[in-house]
Amino acid sequence: MPAILAGDSRRRRLLTAAITLLVTFKSVISFQYKVGDLDSWGVPPPSLPNLYASWVLNHHFHINDSLFFLYPPSKDSVVQVTEKAFNVCIVTDPILKMEDGNSIFKFTSPGTFYFTSGVASHCEKRQKLQIAVPDANGTFFQPAGAPAAAAAAAGGPAAYPLVFGPTPEGGSSASPRLRGVVGGGLAVAIATLCWLF
Missing domain, CATH: 2.60.40.420 (Cupredoxins -  blue copper proteins)
Incomplete structure (x- = not known):
């Protein structure tokens, strides 16, 4: 049972990271x-x-x-x-x-x-x-x-x-x-942290 919950937690983190990336990139791309x-x-x-x-x-x-x-x-x-x-x-x-x-x-x-x-x-x-x-x-x-x-x-x-x-x-x-490399890098860092923790 804990392995299933761990998998769900990992999927949630991945989904959170993906959403964070999409929202952030949409706002920094020009x-x-x-x-x-x-x-x-x-x-x-x-x-x-x-x-x-x-x-x-x-x-x-x-x-x-x-x-x-x-x-x-x-x-x-x-x-x-x-x-x-x-x-x-x-x-x-x-x-x-x-x-x-x-x-x-x-x-x-x-x-x-x-x-x-x-x-x-x-x-x-x-x-x-x-x-x-x-x-x-x-x-x-x-x-x-x-x-x-x-x-x-x-x-x-x-x-x-x-x-x-x-x-x-x-x-x-x-x-x-593409502009906003710093913002994109920040989004990747945030997404990575969300996924790891």
């Missing part, structure tokens, strides 16, 4: 996406006018994921703009401007994000990108009390919501990469 995949950030060719709109449909973004924009800095840039500026290609008052040629933007909060080239004529040629990032439980929403909505309702100038992430320091990769 990806970096090269915008346009094989194509760098630039004006879409005439044969693919909806390049960026199609690209977004093939990816699912989450908080802590990041975008990698690759472009020649002498000829282009990336700006994060409001929805209104995005729709009419106004690039003169961006929320954020990136112009180093290897720009990384990290999603630090849920919401809809609007990016375009810093060159207005490029934006007019559909070099722009709209991305919706859900909250942690997968819900898409616009906060009711967002500063831009409050300013618009009051008839005042639109205030930009502070939803953009800083450009992380260090190198960048042109393909999706």
Whole structure:
């Protein structure tokens, strides 16, 4: 009888370890996406006018994921703009401007994000990108009390919501990469301890 109970205890520990790993890895995995995949950030060719709109449909973004924009800095840039500026290609008052040629933007909060080239004529040629990032439980929403909505309702100038992430320091990769090695190592350590004790 004790051997059966020991087996049940071991199975419980293994199940606990597996659940701990799954929950922890889900929360620490993030990806970096090269915008346009094989194509760098630039004006879409005439044969693919909806390049960026199609690209977004093939990816699912989450908080802590990041975008990698690759472009020649002498000829282009990336700006994060409001929805209104995005729709009419106004690039003169961006929320954020990136112009180093290897720009990384990290999603630090849920919401809809609007990016375009810093060159207005490029934006007019559909070099722009709209991305919706859900909250942690997968819900898409616009906060009711967002500063831009409050300013618009009051008839005042639109205030930009502070939803953009800083450009992380260090190198960048042109393909999706797994992040959170420390968190993953911690999860493995916790799971191992649960299994042993």
